[in-house]
Amino acid sequence: MATTNTPTLDEIRSWPATVSVPMAATAMGISKTYLHDLIKRGESPVQTLPLDGRHRVITAALVRLLEGA
Numbered sequence: 506m507a508t509t510n511t512p513t514l515d516e517i518r519s520w521p522a523t524v525s526v527p528m529a530a531t532a533m534g535i536s537k538t539y540l541h542d543l544i545k546r547g548e549s550p551v552q553t554l555p556l557d558g559r560h561r562v563i564t565a566a567l568v569r570l571l572e573g574a
Contacts, residue, residue, distance in 0.1 A: 514571055520564045523554060529562035532571065 512532050520528075526544070527537040529551060543549045544560050552566040 514568065517564065517571065518568055522564055523556075523561035524564055524567070526553075526560055526562060529567055532567060 511534060517532050526540050530537040530540040533540065533551075540549065541560075544553055551570050552563045553560040554563065
């Protein structure tokens with residue numbers, strides 16, 4: 506059975522300004538497919554930016570979500 510190493514909040518704070526959807530999904534403890542679906546429906550709990558046909562998750566928004574703010 507494969508395990509996923511969930512990053513700590515301190516590690517996430519050191520990430521670049523935006524991260525990939527799979528990276529953000531791992532931090533949130535959800536699948537990348539589920540996060541992609543949320544983004545597509547306009548229901549993402551984190552702010553994203555559409556770039557070159559893909560979405561990037563804004564790290565500051567991810568940190569706020571995980572802090573419970």
